[in-house]
Amino acid sequence: MAVGKEEQQQVVSVKRRSVLKAGLAIPIATSGAAAAMMNGCASMSDSTDDLTALSAAAAARQINDGSLSAEKYASHLLARYESTRGFNAVTWINKDRVLESARRVDVMRGNGEKLGPLAGLPVALKDNIDAIGFPTTGGTPVLEVNLPKQNAQVVNLLLQNGAYVFGKTNMHELAKGATSSNMGYGAVRNPIDQKRIPGGSSGGSAAALAAGFVPLALGTDTAGSARIPAALCGVAGFRPSISITGRRKLYSDQGVLPLALDLDTIGPLARSVEDIALVHSVVTGSALHKLTSLKGIRIGVPRAYFYENLEPGVQRVIEQALLKLHSEGVVLVDIDLGDFARSAAKMNLTIFEISVRTDLEQYLASRQIGMTAAGLIDGIRSPDVKAFYKRLSAINATPQMIAHVRNVARPQLAKVYEDTLRANDVNFIAFPTEPIVAPFIKEGGDLAEDSSGKRDPQALALIRNTCTAAVVGAPGVTIPAGRTVEGLPVGLEFDGISGADNALLSFALAVEKVLAVPPGAPV
Numbered sequence: 001m002a003v004g005k006e007e008q009q010q011v012v013s014v015k016r017r018s019v020l021k022a023g024l025a026i027p028i029a030t031s032g033a034a035a036a037m038m039n040g041c042a043s044m045s046d047s048t049d050d051l052t053a054l055s056a057a058a059a060a061r062q063i064n065d066g067s068l069s070a071e072k073y074a075s076h077l078l079a080r081y082e083s084t085r086g087f088n089a090v091t092w093i094n095k096d097r098v099l100e101s102a103r104r105v106d107v108m109r110g111n112g113e114k115l116g117p118l119a120g121l122p123v124a125l126k127d128n129i130d131a132i133g134f135p136t137t138g139g140t141p142v143l144e145v146n147l148p149k150q151n152a153q154v155v156n157l158l159l160q161n162g163a164y165v166f167g168k169t170n171m172h173e174l175a176k177g178a179t180s181s182n183m184g185y186g187a188v189r190n191p192i193d194q195k196r197i198p199g200g201s202s203g204g205s206a207a208a209l210a211a212g213f214v215p216l217a218l219g220t221d222t223a224g225s226a227r228i229p230a231a232l233c234g235v236a237g238f239r240p241s242i243s244i245t246g247r248r249k250l251y252s253d254q255g256v257l258p259l260a261l262d263l264d265t266i267g268p269l270a271r272s273v274e275d276i277a278l279v280h281s282v283v284t285g286s287a288l289h290k291l292t293s294l295k296g297i298r299i300g301v302p303r304a305y306f307y308e309n310l311e312p313g314v315q316r317v318i319e320q321a322l323l324k325l326h327s328e329g330v331v332l333v334d335i336d337l338g339d340f341a342r343s344a345a346k347m348n349l350t351i352f353e354i355s356v357r358t359d360l361e362q363y364l365a366s367r368q369i370g371m372t373a374a375g376l377i378d379g380i381r382s383p384d385v386k387a388f389y390k391r392l393s394a395i396n397a398t399p400q401m402i403a404h405v406r407n408v409a410r411p412q413l414a415k416v417y418e419d420t421l422r423a424n425d426v427n428f429i430a431f432p433t434e435p436i437v438a439p440f441i442k443e444g445g446d447l448a449e450d451s452s453g454k455r456d457p458q459a460l461a462l463i464r465n466t467c468t469a470a471v472v473g474a475p476g477v478t479i480p481a482g483r484t485v486e487g488l489p490v491g492l493e494f495d496g497i498s499g500a501d502n503a504l505l506s507f508a509l510a511v512e513k514v515l516a517v518p519p520g521a522p523v
Contacts, residue, residue, distance in 0.1 A: 051076040052212035056121050056275040059215055060162075063120035066109060070120030074102035077122060077166070081213035087189045089198075089207040091127050092134045093167030098122060101164035118282060119162030123155075124208045124217040126201075127168040128175055129266065130255035131155055134165075138257040139173040139201075141184045142379030145369050152255025154218065154266050154283055161282045166214050169204030173382040175220060175259040176356075176389075177201055178228050178462035183445045184381035190233060191521040192489060196438040199229030199462065201259075205269050206233040210520035216279060217269045222259045223348055224433075224466025226267030227478040231433035231491025234480050235519050236512075237269045238276045238505070239466075241498045244410050244473040250284055250501065258363055260355040262406065263348070263470045271519040273479055273509045280505060288502050291510040295329030298426045299494075304338030306431035306465050313484030318432045321481040321492050321515055325430075328514050335424045337468075340416050344468040347413060350405055351471070354397040357389075384456070387448035414472040418497050428504060433478040433491035436461050465493065475501040477508045480517035 051059070051073055062068035078095055105120040125131055128138040130148035137143040151159065159165075170188045172180045180188040180203025188203040190196040191210040198207040202219025206229030209217055219226040221239040230237025240250040242265050251266040258264055268279040277288050291297075301307075301322070310318070326332055361373045377393075380386040421429065439458055449455060469476040474495050481492035494511070496504040 052080050054215065055272050056118075056215035056270060057272075057278050060118060060121055060278075063105065063109070064115050068120075070102040070105040070109075071099060073120060074098050074122060077213045077215075080211070084191065084211040084213060086194065087191050087198075087207050087211055088186050089169055089188055089204040089211060090124070090167045091137070091139075091170045091185050091204070094133065097133070098164070098166055105162065105164075116160070116162030117278065118158060118216075121163045121216055122166035122214055123158055123163045124166045124169050124205055124214040125155065126171050126205050126217075126219045128171065128220060128257040129155060129168075129218055131165045131168065134168050136257055137168075138175065139171040139182050139185060140376065140380060142376060143257075143371070145371070146257075146367055148255065150255065152266075153252040155255065157283055158279070163216070166208075169202070169208055169217065171204055171219075172201035172225075173380060173385045174389075175201040175222060175225055175257075176385045177382070177446060178224065178459060179439070179441070179446055180204065180207075180229065181441055181446050182382060187441050187443070189441065190438050192234060192487065193438065195440055196488075197232065197441050199232035199434075199438065201225040201229075202237075202267070202269065203229045206230050206235055206237065209233065209235045209269055209271050212520060215271065216275060219267050219269050220256060220259070221265055221267040221470065222263045223463045223470050226269055227433055227466050227476055227491070227493060228462055230269050231478045231480075231493070232438040232489060233520060234483075234489030234491075234517075235269060235271050236273050236276055236480070236508075237267060237478050237491075238280070239267045239469055239476045240265055240280070241475045241501050242473045243498070244414055245407070258359040260352050261359045262351050262355045273477065273505060273512045276477070277505050277509060280501070284501075286502055288506045288509065291506050293329065294325065294507075294510050294514065296331065297329075297507065298331045298333055298424075299325070300335035300337075300421060300424055300426035300429040301332050302335050302337040302341070302429050302431060304336055305341040306337070306429075308435075310432060310435045311437060313437060313486065313488070314432050314435060314490050317482040317484060317490040318492060322430065324514055325511065332430075333424055333426050335420065335426060335429065337417070337420060337429070340413065340420065341468050344413055344417075344471040345464070347405070347410060347471050348463075348467040351410070353392065353395050354402045354405060357392045357395075382445050384446040384448045384459070391448075410471065414498070417468075417472045417474065421497060428494045428496045428500075428507060430492060430494050431465055432481075433465060433493040434462065435464060437484055437486070437488040437490070469495045473498045475499075475504050477504055479508055479512050479515065480519055481515060482517055 130152040180200035205217035210233035478491040
């Protein structure tokens, strides 16, 4: 497939991890809410003894006050990246561009210009999010011709506040899977244990954070794709609210290759909730109310469904974390969401069936790259993803069915969820993000079905607890709860009611300080 002259000038080589030519554009305008977040938050680490251990907020503060050179910080992170390339977290990077972006921040500071709250912070972008100078492949090599002419809207917000793009991260092909075992670009490996998956579909973003070579990353979340890898890699991940009517979203999906627009949202990942809150303040223009105490906060514990069939190591870590929160005055309330959750899981699959194919076709038509959905599906390398899209071709959802799901069935489920939380007078619910620890990588790729013809039980387990928030448009945040005796991360998720994003992140920030679990892999 031919690449146009303009695209040929923009991208010199379409090879994995190639150096890409692009103009530098990092306009810096301070967001008041973000500046308040950066100046007011107590950092998890302000030490420069090991720059990979710095939180994003701490690094930004030091770059702003001149105690840390942005170029020195970038050079340190690039060196860390080079030493961890075996994790296969990155698909596209331009190291010269990274250093030039960092130098520009230092020049601006030296000239006395006001820097944004994210100044000097490199951000890794999942490879389904547009950034000028990089193809947007969605983890599918056939889409290397998909060269965006502008950045995604959320990316622009980060750049306007001083951040710059570190590179694009590997992912589960077309975001349809929870392992990031990509047969086109190779499997992403968990920095905690390279024989294991990092989770997905935003596996490269989570692995980059756990490996310590970026302070911030963007993923996308459709049924858990930001929260799953965050939990399995021992970092924090956030799914913001979306409106289940009209597809209104806090984080714009302009410039994002869709999986299912009814469920999709960009979701930030970081090594701490503090850093996620910093990104959230830039994107939404709002600052968090800080909690001084957890005493009296009521948390629902939905043991039916969410706590069923947990691996012993996961159960031990989660119960210990809940005990810690109880000792801080959190009121734990048993709450029954079992029937709701089972219905939500079925609804999740239904929404995929009525949305995915149409959304993909419309995206490809808008890109004008001469690619049809059928041609793209033929080029899919991962067997589980190809089988999923081939099966969709045989599904013919009627307009009446689609309208019923979107306008009746889904809102009814959301009402059941919200009414249950309100009836039990709970602020949020808490549960294990993942019922299992990170499974081992299947080197030949994932299969859509097991040997008996049933859907892969491992794949179902990975999205079991995370898909419900997506169906009802609720915000969800996962934070590290601890490690199993084998040293594998366990995530604890908190979900709220749609629109309660700031309250949820404020609570999670306080919980993070209580649990005090070091993020990611040792640095």
